[in-house]
Amino acid sequence: MAESVAFRQLSGSSARFWGLLAALAVPLAFGAVAYFYMEHYGHIVTGMDNQIVWGMPHVFAVFMIVAASGALNVASTASVFGKTAYKPIAPLSALLAISLLVGGLAVLVLDLGRSDRLIVAMTHYNFKSIFTLNVFLYNGFIIIGAVYLWFMLEHRMTRYARAAGTAAFIWRLMLTTGTGSIFGFLVAREAYDTAILAPMFIVFSFAYGTAIFILVLLAACRWEAQPIPDALLARLKNLLGVFVAASLYFVVVYHLTKLYMTRYNDFERFLLLDGGVHTLLFWIGQVALGGVVPLLLLFNPRTSRRGIAAACALVVLGGLAQMYVTIIGGQAFPQILFPGMVESSSFFDGVVHPYTPSLPEVFLGLGGVALAAAIVAVALRALALLPARLDQAAEPQV
Amino acid sequence: MSAGAGKRVDEGISRRGFLAISAATLGGVMLAPGIRLIEIAGARAPDQPASSQVRWGLLIDTSKCAPGCDDCVTACATENGIKSTGHPRTDSQWIRKIELKDMRSGRTHSAPVMCQHCAEPPCVDVCPTGASFKRADGIVLVDKHTCIGCRYCVMACPYKARSFVHEELSDQNPDVPRGKGTVEGCTLCVQRVDRDQQPACVEACAKAGHNAMIFGDLNDPQSEIAQRVAQYATTKIRADLRLNTGVYYQGL
Numbered sequence: 295m296a297e298s299v300a301f302r303q304l305s306g307s308s309a310r311f312w313g314l315l316a317a318l319a320v321p322l323a324f325g326a327v328a329y330f331y332m333e334h335y336g337h338i339v340t341g342m343d344n345q346i347v348w349g350m351p352h353v354f355a356v357f358m359i360v361a362a363s364g365a366l367n368v369a370s371t372a373s374v375f376g377k378t379a380y381k382p383i384a385p386l387s388a389l390l391a392i393s394l395l396v397g398g399l400a401v402l403v404l405d406l407g408r409s410d411r412l413i414v415a416m417t418h419y420n421f422k423s424i425f426t427l428n429v430f431l432y433n434g435f436i437i438i439g440a441v442y443l444w445f446m447l448e449h450r451m452t453r454y455a456r457a458a459g460t461a462a463f464i465w466r467l468m469l470t471t472g473t474g475s476i477f478g479f480l481v482a483r484e485a486y487d488t489a490i491l492a493p494m495f496i497v498f499s500f501a502y503g504t505a506i507f508i509l510v511l512l513a514a515c516r517w518e519a520q521p522i523p524d525a526l527l528a529r530l531k532n533l534l535g536v537f538v539a540a541s542l543y544f545v546v547v548y549h550l551t552k553l554y555m556t557r558y559n560d561f562e563r564f565l566l567l568d569g570g571v572h573t574l575l576f577w578i579g580q581v582a583l584g585g586v587v588p589l590l591l592l593f594n595p596r597t598s599r600r601g602i603a604a605a606c607a608l609v610v611l612g613g614l615a616q617m618y619v620t621i622i623g624g625q626a627f628p629q630i631l632f633p634g635m636v637e638s639s640s641f642f643d644g645v646v647h648p649y650t651p652s653l654p655e656v657f658l659g660l661g662g663v664a665l666a667a668a669i670v671a672v673a674l675r676a677l678a679l680l681p682a683r684l685d686q687a688a689e690p691q692v
Numbered sequence: 693m694s695a696g697a698g699k700r701v702d703e704g705i706s707r708r709g710f711l712a713i714s715a716a717t718l719g720g721v722m723l724a725p726g727i728r729l730i731e732i733a734g735a736r737a738p739d740q741p742a743s744s745q746v747r748w749g750l751l752i753d754t755s756k757c758a759p760g761c762d763d764c765v766t767a768c769a770t771e772n773g774i775k776s777t778g779h780p781r782t783d784s785q786w787i788r789k790i791e792l793k794d795m796r797s798g799r800t801h802s803a804p805v806m807c808q809h810c811a812e813p814p815c816v817d818v819c820p821t822g823a824s825f826k827r828a829d830g831i832v833l834v835d836k837h838t839c840i841g842c843r844y845c846v847m848a849c850p851y852k853a854r855s856f857v858h859e860e861l862s863d864q865n866p867d868v869p870r871g872k873g874t875v876e877g878c879t880l881c882v883q884r885v886d887r888d889q890q891p892a893c894v895e896a897c898a899k900a901g902h903n904a905m906i907f908g909d910l911n912d913p914q915s916e917i918a919q920r921v922a923q924y925a926t927t928k929i930r931a932d933l934r935l936n937t938g939v940y941y942q943g944l
Contacts, residue, residue: 336872338859343781347843347856407841407856407873415840418821425820425844481933482814482850629852631805631929632792632944639805640780641788641852 299382300682301447304674305518311675318668325661328654329404337407340655345647346625351405353617354659357502358398358666359432359473360495361613363466364503366391366439367533370466373446373459379526382681383511388443388462389673390510391503392436397666399432401659424475431469438462447678470496477620484561485624490551494544498613501537505588505609508534510670512603520684522599531602535592538609542585557633564627564646565619572623575615584612622649736886744828747811748880748938749910750894751917751926752803755943756904757897759802762789764905767896768806771881773865784855784870786878787893792944801944804893804905807832807853807878808929811936815845815854815877824875830910830938831880839874846875850930853877880907910938 304311332339342349368387372380380387403409419426442458445451474495480486508530515522549566552558565572591597591605626647631637637644674680736742768774768787777783787806793799809832815824816832823839826832834845846854854877861870867883870876881891889895894907908917917940920926926940 336859337856338779338782343779343858344784344846344855345781347846407843407875408839409841411838411840414821414838415842418823418838420816420819420822422817423820423844424818425842429820476844480814480818480848482848625847629850631790631851634796635792635794635801637790637792639788639790641785642781643788643790643852 301382301385301678302680302682303676303678304514304671304680311671314671315668318664318671321657321660321664322668324657325659325664328657328661329409331654332405332658333409339652341650341652342655343647343649345642346622346649348621348625349649350651350655351401351658352621353614354662355398355401355405356473356476356621357614357617358394358401358662360470360499360617361502361506361610362391362394362398362499363435363470363473363496364499364501364537365394365507366462366466367500367504368507368530369442369446370459370463371533373442373456374463379529382684383526384459385443385446385679386511386514386674387507388439388446389679390507390670391466392439392443393666393669393673394503394506395432395435395439396669397662397664400665401662404658424472424479428469428472428476431465431472435462435465435469438465443679466499467496470499477624483624483629484552484558484627485565485620488548488551490544490548494541494548497537497540497544498616501534501541501609502613504530504534504537505606505613508606509603509610512599512606514674514680515684518680522684526684527599527602531592531597531605534606534609535589538585538588538592542581542589545581545585560630561627565623569623569626569646572619572626576619576623579615580612580619583608584615588612625649738886742827742829742831745911746829747910748830748885749809749908749917749921750806750880750891750939751906751908751920751942752939753904753906753942754801754803756902757789757802757804758900758902758904759791759800761802761900761902763896763900763902764804764893765789767892768878768881771865771884771892772868772879773861773863773870775863777859779858782858784857784876786853786855786876803941803944805851805853805929806893806939807849807880808851808935809878809880809938811938813935814848814850818844818848820844827882831882831885832877833879833882834875834877836869836871836874836876841873841875843875849877850933850935 340349366387368380369384369391371377372384403412406412415429419429421427438458438461442455442462445455445458471492474492477486478489478491511522511530549562553562565576567573569576588605588608591601597605626649628642628644628646631643765787772786774784774786787804790803790805792801792803809830811830813824813826813832816826820842821838821840823835824832824845825835841856843856846856854875856875857870857872860872864870868879881889881893884891890907894905897903897905906917906920908915910918910921912918920942921940924942926942927944928937928940
């Protein structure tokens with residue numbers, strides 16, 4: 295049980311740790327500068343316009359928010375489903391979940407047209423809005439995740455860890471349902487307007503979160519010069535493999551649904567055949583590099599640790615490609631106001647909308663990633679969240 | 693006036709005729725102020741809330757809308773202080789002319805498209821702070837003080853009727869607050885409607901002699917718009933979404 299696992303802080307010299315933080319400070323500083331630049335001049339300095347109103351910041355933000363709930367998988371598997379092998383790494387899982395969510399939310403909030411009015415968003419609510427529900431779901435997740443983390447680590451509270459873990463698990467399902475529904479409940483655009491986006495985002499979150507978790511675990515073990523036991527890594531990579539396969543299944547069902555309905559056929563033709571960068575990112579990025587190749591790597595018993603790490607990195611890149619296709623591709627396809635007619639106007643009706651991400655947008659997104667990484671690093675250094683001996687994890691401890 | 697009418701009696705008008713003219717004149721004198729008062733009541737006082745008895749709407753007759761004419765767009769820009777910044781992709785467009793060509797018949801239409809002032813507006817549904825709201829009289833607006841610039845309403849609008857202000861603005865019309873980082877769209881010239889005037893686009897269309905746009909109260913069976921909607925076949929854009937728009941199109 296958890297009581298038998300000893301935890302400790304991130305080791306290493308001060309210089310090494312501060313070196314890590316200094317390295318993270320670079321993208322953080324670039325992100326901060328990008329934010330103030332966009333805040334000062336307005337969104338005119340981004341690649342966004344009145345056709346593509348959600349750009350790269352949303353790609354990063356939604357990806358991290360989706361991955362955040364998935365990063366909790368390992369902790370959930372340990373606490374809710376009783377897989378004790380994961381208990382030593384459960385606190386890291388909860389920490390990563392909270393950090394990714396904070397990083398993603400920071401990007402989302404800093405991309406607002408009036409980020410100075412954040413207090414308005416926290417004091418004026420329209421409860422029919424998915425965004426409003428998400429304000430509660432996201433903040434609630436951070437609180438529940440923090441309580442769960444506390445219960446896992448505080449010996450007097452460990453008996454409540456399972457209850458807190460169950461609450462966090464249910465909450466993360468609601469959270470990603472909320473994130474998927476941001477798009478799913480939009481009737482206005484062909485790419486969205488389908489409830490399948492909610493469960494699809496949940497399955498995506500399983501894959502993205504687990505992939506990031508494995509990468510962070512590998513990095514932490516490398517830092518500690520403490521190799522992950524083969525059995526633990528094998529469990530994790532198989533788990534990721536199942537999630538990647540399930541993600542591909544949902545992608546197939548989503549597109550079959552749209553293909554079956556004639557009115558969506560033009561959109562499907564755009565995305566699957568004629569969409570230029572979107573078609574390329576879908577087939578090469580999301581499906582091949584983000585899905586098929588990782589599957590081959592993960593389910594090949596001869597794949598090395600390096601290969602598993604590569605598979606995780608590919609799942610992350612594929613996830614970013616998926617978000618780009620979903621968010622930007624969904625907006626690039628023109629909104630049809632008059633079916634059966636060719637539309638043209640000075641407001642770019644009837645034509646595919648181009649989009650070129652600007653550097654400030656990318657820096658803002660990367661700044662969010664760096665923020666999440668910095669929170670993980672500082673928390674691991676300040677709190678005893680890492681298992682003292684990872685090889686304990688491989689032992690069945692029931 | 694009755695004294696003048698009395699003079700004419702002496703000039704040979706019959707007694708019955710005199711009585712009829714007198715009654716009509718007296719009736720006119722007595723009723724006219726009442727009629728005027730009803731007109732004034734249409735332009736509500738600043739401290740009076742908008743009435744849900746009214747549903748403001750537009751009827752656009754595409755058979756009268758001239759291709760290439762954009763008087764409505766120009767009038768909207770002048771009234772609401774919308775200027776080109778030289779960045780067409782980021783410039784706001786509250787109203788635009790869409791040129792249409794039927795793919796099968798080849799028939800062409802030209803139609804102004806603006807916020808459709810839905811009875812069930814998706815922009816209002818998705819707005820997290822309630823900045824997007826619908827007035828009791830059906831006009832859909834953005835509260836510029838509570839809009840946080842999340843652009844969710846732009847994503848949700850099926851009519852591409854919302855614009856996000858991408859850069860600093862100058863020389864604004866004091867009646868029409870706008871601001872960098874917030875979302876905006878057609879207000880049906882609410883500042884004019886509240887003064888019992890027509891929206892600028894409608895006025896400009898009439899001035900150009902097209903009369904392709906009619907503004908009025910859809911709830912008033914006596915209004916021209918209600919009668920035209922009752923009499924002629926009209927359509928709504930994306931009627932499949934059942935948003936019950938306040939803008940009707942005739943001739944499409």
